Amino acid sequence: MGKVAVATTVVCSVAVCAAAALIVRRRMQSSGKWARVIEILKAFEEDCATPVAKLRQVADAMTVEMHAGLASEGGSKLKMLISYVDNLPSGDETGFFYALDLGGTNFRVMRVLLGGKQDRVVKREFKEESIPPHLMTGKSDELFDFIVEVLAKFVATEGEDFHLPPGRQRELGFTFSFPVKQTSLSSGTLINWTKGFSIDDAVGEDVVGELVKAMERVGLDMRVAALVNDTIGTLAGGRYTNPDVVVAVILGTGTNAAYVERAHAIPKWHGLLPKSGEMVINMEWGNFRSSHLPLTEYDHSLDSESLNPGEQILEKIISGMYLGEILRRVLLKMAEEAAFFGDVVPPKLRIPFIIRTPNMSAMHSDTSPDLKVVGSKLKDILEVPTSSLKMRKVVISLCNIIASRGARLSAAGIYGILKKIGRDAAKDGETQKSVIAMDGGLYEHYTQFSEIMKSSLKELLGDEVSESVEVILSNDGSGVGAALLAASHSQYLEPGEDSETS
Numbered sequence: 001m002g003k004v005a006v007a008t009t010v011v012c013s014v015a016v017c018a019a020a021a022l023i024v025r026r027r028m029q030s031s032g033k034w035a036r037v038i039e040i041l042k043a044f045e046e047d048c049a050t051p052v053a054k055l056r057q058v059a060d061a062m063t064v065e066m067h068a069g070l071a072s073e074g075g076s077k078l079k080m081l082i083s084y085v086d087n088l089p090s091g092d093e094t095g096f097f098y099a100l101d102l103g104g105t106n107f108r109v110m111r112v113l114l115g116g117k118q119d120r121v122v123k124r125e126f127k128e129e130s131i132p133p134h135l136m137t138g139k140s141d142e143l144f145d146f147i148v149e150v151l152a153k154f155v156a157t158e159g160e161d162f163h164l165p166p167g168r169q170r171e172l173g174f175t176f177s178f179p180v181k182q183t184s185l186s187s188g189t190l191i192n193w194t195k196g197f198s199i200d201d202a203v204g205e206d207v208v209g210e211l212v213k214a215m216e217r218v219g220l221d222m223r224v225a226a227l228v229n230d231t232i233g234t235l236a237g238g239r240y241t242n243p244d245v246v247v248a249v250i251l252g253t254g255t256n257a258a259y260v261e262r263a264h265a266i267p268k269w270h271g272l273l274p275k276s277g278e279m280v281i282n283m284e285w286g287n288f289r290s291s292h293l294p295l296t297e298y299d300h301s302l303d304s305e306s307l308n309p310g311e312q313i314l315e316k317i318i319s320g321m322y323l324g325e326i327l328r329r330v331l332l333k334m335a336e337e338a339a340f341f342g343d344v345v346p347p348k349l350r351i352p353f354i355i356r357t358p359n360m361s362a363m364h365s366d367t368s369p370d371l372k373v374v375g376s377k378l379k380d381i382l383e384v385p386t387s388s389l390k391m392r393k394v395v396i397s398l399c400n401i402i403a404s405r406g407a408r409l410s411a412a413g414i415y416g417i418l419k420k421i422g423r424d425a426a427k428d429g430e431t432q433k434s435v436i437a438m439d440g441g442l443y444e445h446y447t448q449f450s451e452i453m454k455s456s457l458k459e460l461l462g463d464e465v466s467e468s469v470e471v472i473l474s475n476d477g478s479g480v481g482a483a484l485l486a487a488s489h490s491q492y493l494e495p496g497e498d499s500e501t502s
Contacts, residue, residue, distance in 0.1 A: 036338035041397060044330055047296040048405040052459055054292060055412040059460065061290040062416030066283070071267045077289055081282040082266065083232050083258070084185035085485060086274035089240040091117045093487035096162045098170060098222065100151060100211075101479045103177030103230055104195050106130050107147060109154045112483045113161055120241070121480065123161055127154050140202035144214035152220050170222040171490055173482030176207055177230045182282075185489060188227050225486035230439075231258040232280055233481030238437025238474040240484050245435045247417050248474070251410060251449075252440030255319040257285045259417050285413060286315030293317065294405060298329040305352075314413070318406040320442035324355040326402050331355075331395070340391065346382045355381060361446040364399035371396065400448070407449045411456035418461075418469070425465060437474035444473060 062078075069080030099110040110126035129150050135143045155170070164170065178197070180188035187208050193199060202210060208224045215222055228236070235248035235258045247259040263269065263279045299317055302325060303309055306316070316322045332349050334340035341349070348354055359377055366373035371392035378384040378395070414436055418424045423434040443450050458466040 033338045033340075037334050037340055037394060040330070040334050040338065041394060044296060044298075044398070045401050048294055048401050050294060050405055050408040050412075050456075054294065055408055055415070055456065055460060057292040058290060058409060058412040059416035059419060061292050062285075062288060062413055063420045065288060065290075066416070066420045069283075070261070070265065070281070073268060075268075077287050079282070079284040079287065081182060081284060082269060083228065083280040083282050084182055085226070085228065085232060085236070085280040085489075086263070086276050086278055087488050088260070088278075088280065089236055089484040089488045091120065091240055091243070093240075093484065093490075095487065095490070095492075096164070097225075097483040097486040097490075098151075098155075098172040099175065099479055099481075099483035099486070100147070100172060101175040101230075101233075101482060102147065103175065105136070107150075108479055109151050110479050110483060111154075111158070111162060112480060114484075114487055124480070126479070136197045136199070138199060140199050140205065140210055141214070143199060143202070144210045145217065148211070148214040148218055148220060151215075151222075152218050155220065155222075168492065171225045171486045172222050173226045173228065173233075173484070173486035174208060174211065174224050175228055175230055175233045175479065175482040180207060180227070180229070182227065186224050186227050223491065225489050225491070226482065228482055228485055229256070229258075229282060231256040232282055233479065233485070234437055234439045234474050235259070235280060236481035236485045236488075237479075238435065238472065238481075240481075241474075242435050242437075242472065244433040244470075245437045245472075245474075246421065246423065247414065247434070248437045248439070249410070249414060249443075250440040251319065251438065251443040251453075253319065253321045253442075255286050255315050255410075255440070255442075257283045257413065257417060259283070259421065261421065283417075286312045286319065288413070289313035293409070298326055298333075302326065302329065314409070318410050320357040320440070320446075322357075323402050323406060323442075324357040324360045325353050327360050327395075327398055328352070328355045330398055334394075340394075341382075341384050341387075346384055348382045357442065357446070360399050360402070361448070363395060364403060364446075364448050366392075366396065403446065403449045404452050407452035408456040411453045411460060414457055415460040423469070424461065433468050433470070435470045435472055437472055439474050444475070 065076045065078045066080060069076035069078040093114045094116045096111055096113045099112070101108045101110070106128055108126050108128045110124065112121055113123040114120070115122040127150065131143070131146070135146055178194055179191040181191055182188040183206070187206050190203050190205060190207050192203060208227050211224060231248050231250050234250060235245065238245035238248055247257065249255070249257045258280055260278050261281045263273045263277050266279060269279065293313065295317070302322065303313065303316055328349065331340065332345070335345040335349055359381060363374045363377050370389060374392040374395050375387050378387050415424065418434060423432060443453070454471050457469070457471065461469055
């Protein structure tokens with residue numbers, strides 16, 4: 001009996017030791033895996049670093065590319081497109097004007113009543129309509145007929161406030177946010193469709209011509225006074241309310257910038273110089289790239305797997321379309337190499353673009369003690385049932401690294417534009433007031449992003465100059481801006497007011 005008891009004790013002792021050893025081994029494995037998580041996090045942070053010296057290099061590279069793009073077509077990754085807008089709204093405009101804003105699956109028609117300096121926008125009415133999916137891949141005539149049908153019905157609802165003097169034609173500004181080669185203020189050929197549109201017979205055609213033909217088919221008498229993209233619309237809307245606006249930047253799903261350039265500083269402009277001496281340039285800055293941009297392995301893989309490899313590199317690291325996807329890619333590496341979410345990689349984590357930037361913003365903004373929002377987002381989006389506080393803190397750190405890099409590079413781009421137009425330093429001891437009009441959901445709704453961008457711009461400019469540089473939100477600038485550009489380029493302007501080239 002005694003021998004059995006001893007044997008049992010020995011067996012138990014061995015079992016206890018084995019269990020203890022297993023616990024120790026698991027702890028060591030766990031600590032080893034956690035060390036790998038921290039290693040991946042630190043490496044990512046280092047690769048995304050944007051010290052002020054690097055931001056200055058990016059800004060200088062932006063300025064160099066701007067010069068090259070203005071010198072010749074195809075001379076730079078920046079297209080530096082001439083918009084033919086040489087007369088931004090001044091606030092003196094009166095009368096009523098229409099706008100048509102086509103930039104995606106929805107479009108808007110709008111009319112605004114302008115009352116001059118005193119009353120500004122007296123009244124504004126608009127109607128938003130979805131484009132049926134079959135028209136996004138059909139024929140050009142079908143799409144423009146549908147748009148004009150909505151526009152004509154909207155015109156038919158004009159109230160007494162919107163009264164045209166006898167013999168006067170309605171005028172419209174057309175915001176068309178697809179790649180276009182502008183040939184005049186009110187004409188431009190479609191280069192290609194994006195955002196799910198694919199209408200082959202419209203490519204290479206003048207989009208204003210297509211719109212006018214559709215108007216003629218229904219007997220709608222309206223002059224298209226200006227064809228602009230959303231960034232130039234934002235610049236016009238910003239200038240209307242603030243005469244010091246010189247730059248517009250959109251930070252939304254995509255990103256772009258436009259600014260006011262001195263006409264004589266555009267070597268590739270071969271026409272007569274405008275009377276104003278100015279020309280608005282559409283930079284298409286999303287396509288900027290430079291060896292100074294802090295790119296990571298995740299950015300390279302995202303780019304190579306994208307529909308446009310090697311293109312839109314700046315856009316892929318600063319815009320709302322991509323920030324959440326970068327977060328997903330880092331989390332996937334942590335899950336695969338360090339069992340961040342446990343032994344099994346969450347299947348949802350393998351789905352590209354499943355983490356949208358608004359979700360990333362919500363997690364980044366979480367200030368609850370246990371980071372409850374982060375936990376619920378991981379559960380809802382990735383179906384991760386539980387997550388520890390230290391895991392949630394890692395997610396917050398990743399959000400901060402990704403947003404900070406994007407915001408600081410956006411600031412460097414703006415600083416590069418200000419350098420190009422000589423607004424980055426005091427001249428003869430005096431500083432000109434410079435206002436940047438911002439639009440886009442990323443800037444408007446992702447508070448950490450916009451705050452970091454503004455503080456980084458101040459860091460680059462220095463205290464003295466930054467006092468004369470203001471960043472403002474120009475909400476819905478693009479829609480109103482198109483109507484305002486129709487007004488500032490109206491065929492009915494008094495002599496001496498016209499914007500025709502001299």
